[in-house]
Amino acid sequence: MVTTEQTDLQSVTRRIRRHIVNQVYAAKSGHIGGSMSSTEILSVLYGRILRHDPKRPDWAERDRFIMSKGHCTPLQYAILAEFGYIPVDELSTFRQKGSRLQGHSVLGKPAGVENSAGSLGMGLSFGLGIRLGLRLRGQDPHVYVLMGDGEQQEGQVWEAAMAAAHHGVDRLVALIDRNGIQNDDFTKNTMESTPLDEKYRAFGWEVRTDVDGHDLAAVEAALTWARDVRGKPACVIFDTVKGKGVSFMENNPNFHGAPPTDDEYARAMQELPA
Amino acid sequence: MTTVQATAATRDALGPTLVRLQQSGAVDLVVVDADLGKSTTSRKFKDAYPERFFTVGVAEQNMVSVAGGLATLGYTVFASTFAVFIEHAFDQLRMSVAQPRLNVKIVASHGGVSTGEDGASAQSIEDIALFSSLATFKVGVPADVVEAEAMIEAAAKDPGPWYIRTGRPKLPVLYTDGSRYEIGKAGRLREGNDVTLVAYGLMVERALRAADVLAAEGIQARVLNIATIRPLDTAALEAAARETGAIVVAEEHLSHTGLGAMAAQALATRHPVPMEFVAIPDRYGESGTWDQVLEIMGLTPQGVVEAARRVVARKRA
Ligand SMILES: Cc1ncc(C[n+]2csc(CCOP(=O)(O)OP(=O)(O)O)c2C)c(N)n1
Numbered sequence A: 001m002v003t004t005e006q007t008d009l010q011s012v013t014r015r016i017r018r019h020i021v022n023q024v025y026a027a028k029s030g031h032i033g034g035s036m037s038s039t040e041i042l043s044v045l046y047g048r049i050l051r052h053d054p055k056r057p058d059w060a061e062r063d064r065f066i067m068s069k070g071h072c073t074p075l076q077y078a079i080l081a082e083f084g085y086i087p088v089d090e091l092s093t094f095r096q097k098g099s100r101l102q103g104h105s106v107l108g109k110p111a112g113v114e115n116s117a118g119s120l121g122m123g124l125s126f127g128l129g130i131r132l133g134l135r136l137r138g139q140d141p142h143v144y145v146l147m148g149d150g151e152q153q154e155g156q157v158w159e160a161a162m163a164a165a166h167h168g169v170d171r172l173v174a175l176i177d178r179n180g181i182q183n184d185d186f187t188k189n190t191m192e193s194t195p196l197d198e199k200y201r202a203f204g205w206e207v208r209t210d211v212d213g214h215d216l217a218a219v220e221a222a223l224t225w226a227r228d229v230r231g232k233p234a235c236v237i238f239d240t241v242k243g244k245g246v247s248f249m250e251n252n253p254n255f256h257g258a259p260p261t262d263d264e265y266a267r268a269m270q271e272l273p274a
Numbered sequence B: 001m002t003t004v005q006a007t008a009a010t011r012d013a014l015g016p017t018l019v020r021l022q023q024s025g026a027v028d029l030v031v032v033d034a035d036l037g038k039s040t041t042s043r044k045f046k047d048a049y050p051e052r053f054f055t056v057g058v059a060e061q062n063m064v065s066v067a068g069g070l071a072t073l074g075y076t077v078f079a080s081t082f083a084v085f086i087e088h089a090f091d092q093l094r095m096s097v098a099q100p101r102l103n104v105k106i107v108a109s110h111g112g113v114s115t116g117e118d119g120a121s122a123q124s125i126e127d128i129a130l131f132s133s134l135a136t137f138k139v140g141v142p143a144d145v146v147e148a149e150a151m152i153e154a155a156a157k158d159p160g161p162w163y164i165r166t167g168r169p170k171l172p173v174l175y176t177d178g179s180r181y182e183i184g185k186a187g188r189l190r191e192g193n194d195v196t197l198v199a200y201g202l203m204v205e206r207a208l209r210a211a212d213v214l215a216a217e218g219i220q221a222r223v224l225n226i227a228t229i230r231p232l233d234t235a236a237l238e239a240a241a242r243e244t245g246a247i248v249v250a251e252e253h254l255s256h257t258g259l260g261a262m263a264a265q266a267l268a269t270r271h272p273v274p275m276e277f278v279a280i281p282d283r284y285g286e287s288g289t290w291d292q293v294l295e296i297m298g299l300t301p302q303g304v305v306e307a308a309r310r311v312v313a314r315k316r317a
């Protein structure tokens, strides 16, 4: 297990945002917006909450992180690099021929990626399956599943939510990045998914909502709370800004899945402190 | 190979086989169900191992992805519903199971049109195509309850994704002296060198009956039971093509996307011979008893006989 108390998450998140933009710029494709909005959530999760060991990615007692919004691989690989699973240099191979760093998450590529994703809506079910199996073995590990707010429109999410509560599953934590934007447009113009807290509560979950997803202390408090919920699955809804960290990308639906131009890249890197 | 009076549905094999396998200690089974466990018979496993049986309600997409998650822990995961309803979860099968090659066995009952009375919505005429299009899946259809049991056991012990279609009608038992099922190996149920009748599922017994009729006309038909559709026993097909020079494929499935199409492709590069196809044309089924619906679709011994006569005539022309 990594000793994480000393990890300076502030600088981790700074480096991660640069990794995200660098990867997508180099690959000329990839998803910056939703990667930037979940940066603090995953940095705190890996740095403070998750029981994991990059030297033993197949350790049976590890907590599992399931990336349901599998387009946010620039963030996932940056996290794996910063937390010792892969060399930082490897990030330059993102989406390139022969690379382990595939466009969307692929189970086992590299070790530390726990599920295949890309088609939205399946992660909570997959995580539920893992948690049910762990419970059957009498094992403790938690399963954390990161989803988008647009993704909440997929019916399967609610099948999983209903089943998790029905089976009294705990140590299953849904993390929702409520950045208010999906592929084409703002979520409110596409298909309003709020109020999410009431929906999850009605489905039998413990919910914490309105958490500032870019405030490290707030994220840590919410994740700590979720980790300790017993008897029910837990859900944390984070308010975030899509594209967070680069002024012209922030809250801009055009930066969901489009790479930056040369000029945009230069401006973005100027805005992102090293 | 002779048929006897005893009949049973292939679906009846599932529950008892799962219980026996778990008892044997050879596999670490869990079963996921979407509210059809009584019909698929998987619920018998629940009676024996309630803690290893997870129902997700009427939610097939969730069932498949949950099965994938369970499989990451090393369990052998069986999930079942009707063949038409597993089609509800195609993308989940693709991404949560097939792409990561997880150890999930889909055993779907009520396959084909022989569900009968329920009508078109309950009749799967495209399941073999769907599962054969998932690159890492093995696909099998047992011809009787004995073979069903053997196939389920083989799948349980074979790592990776599987689809097994079982059926509702009570069929004659063909393998009265025990199964000879081997993954990827066609079963040769009757010898003959004038034509080969290739079939799976309930069409195997109908092909055997057709062979009896043909024999009376002086046409000696070989009968191949292609119980595993993927991987396909291309060696047996090639030998049949070389040795009999004419092939009929009979199946309870849409014609252009079933075993017939796959067999024709396999033979095109190996040893093309005249072929005929007894299968479902571009149409959906309707209500009726199971044998009536098969008759509407032309899936009868007589249909196989006529196709065999045509293909033999083409061969001799
Ligand atoms: C099943 C499915 N349909 C469509 C898409 C295409 N797609 C990729 S990302 C996306 C929007 C996701 O929005 P959200 O869940 O809010 O993610 P985030 O804003 O965090 O990037 C869509 C529609 C997909 N990946 N999967």
Ligand SMILES: [Mg+2]
Pocket (backbone or CB within 6 Å): A034, A148, A149, A150, A177, A178, A179, A180, A181, A182
């Ligand atoms: Mg969003």
